[in-house]
Amino acid sequence: MNDAPNLAELERRAGARASQYGENAHIVCDNLVRIYRTEGVEVIALQGLDLLVGKGEMVALVGASGSGKSTLLNILAGLDVPTAGVARVADADLLDMSGRERLRFRRELVGFVWQQTGRNLLPYLSAAENVEMPMRFAGRGRKDRRSRAAELLELMGVGHRAGARPAEMSGGEQQRVSIAVAVANQPKIILADEPTGELDTATGAEVFGALRRANRELGVTTVIVTHDPDVAGNVDRTVGIRDGRTSSEILRRTTLDADGREEIVAAEYAVLDRAGRLQLPREFTSALEMKDRVRLALETDHIGVWPDRSHDDHR
Numbered sequence: 001m002n003d004a005p006n007l008a009e010l011e012r013r014a015g016a017r018a019s020q021y022g023e024n025a026h027i028v029c030d031n032l033v034r035i036y037r038t039e040g041v042e043v044i045a046l047q048g049l050d051l052l053v054g055k056g057e058m059v060a061l062v063g064a065s066g067s068g069k070s071t072l073l074n075i076l077a078g079l080d081v082p083t084a085g086v087a088r089v090a091d092a093d094l095l096d097m098s099g100r101e102r103l104r105f106r107r108e109l110v111g112f113v114w115q116q117t118g119r120n121l122l123p124y125l126s127a128a129e130n131v132e133m134p135m136r137f138a139g140r141g142r143k144d145r146r147s148r149a150a151e152l153l154e155l156m157g158v159g160h161r162a163g164a165r166p167a168e169m170s171g172g173e174q175q176r177v178s179i180a181v182a183v184a185n186q187p188k189i190i191l192a193d194e195p196t197g198e199l200d201t202a203t204g205a206e207v208f209g210a211l212r213r214a215n216r217e218l219g220v221t222t223v224i225v226t227h228d229p230d231v232a233g234n235v236d237r238t239v240g241i242r243d244g245r246t247s248s249e250i251l252r253r254t255t256l257d258a259d260g261r262e263e264i265v266a267a268e269y270a271v272l273d274r275a276g277r278l279q280l281p282r283e284f285t286s287a288l289e290m291k292d293r294v295r296l297a298l299e300t301d302h303i304g305v306w307p308d309r310s311h312d313d314h315r
Ligand SMILES: Nc1ncnc2c1ncn2[C@@H]1O[C@H](COP(=O)(O)OP(=O)(O)OP(=O)(O)O)[C@@H](O)[C@H]1O
Pocket: 036, 037, 038, 043, 044, 045, 063, 064, 065, 066, 067, 068, 069, 070, 071, 072
């Protein structure tokens, strides 16, 4: 008897494998490409980016200016449409949405916090009124709105500023109110673009703390774009973006030290994508003058990478 699978079975297995990528993730980017075309010039802002974020996870995106962080965040926010690939957020397919679905996605599923507080808050409304505003749009009753706004401002540590207008608050307070606004309608995801960009370090840490509380207490998946070098201690995972691709990850784990005390350990990894591609850190490749090609060797527990010396032999 021939036990070899037929073509239909092989296709079924391949399909089943494909659907497994990111099946349980809250955010899935698979080979995401975004090309901007302006006056005949093409800029490839994202070139095959892969990213998975789990439900309830708090992730920071870091990377040099122009690496594609804002492009990615705008796509995840439903404000921009990728050129190719897969982008799924809370089960919504961002490449295949009608205008109406996109609007619903932006209103109900994601909350935003932008760097400029002026973009987050209406200047003529008090903190509490700002938090109530999205709930009014969603048709929630007045009593319910009031109590939820008060609760959220309290959670963000700005309950005592409920009656203040944005101009009467400090930058850090405004950003904490902005987080309360972003979570008012119970979104599944919060996206924050440089939320501490205009703040000093101490105030920035308070804003990260508020984002952390929203993430932990409300269970909302959180993605933050930041230049803040101290961010790794505040989030579960830091994802480095280089040239439009995820290139490295810093994972934060809590372990016990020799005396049984909890300590936070952050370990840096290079990202190996599904095609087997790996970005070697520039400092490593330039230290050994590696370019164009390298020699690889499989060892029992690691892979060796050597500079290509074949030119030297032929000289
Ligand atoms: N609307 C646009 N039209 C053309 N090119 C764009 C546009 N938006 C971004 N780009 C280009 O795409 C690339 C990625 O830009 P992006 O703003 O995503 O980077 P970034 O990592 O967020 O940078 P920064 O930290 O400076 O905000 C850059 O080369 C940028 O010039």
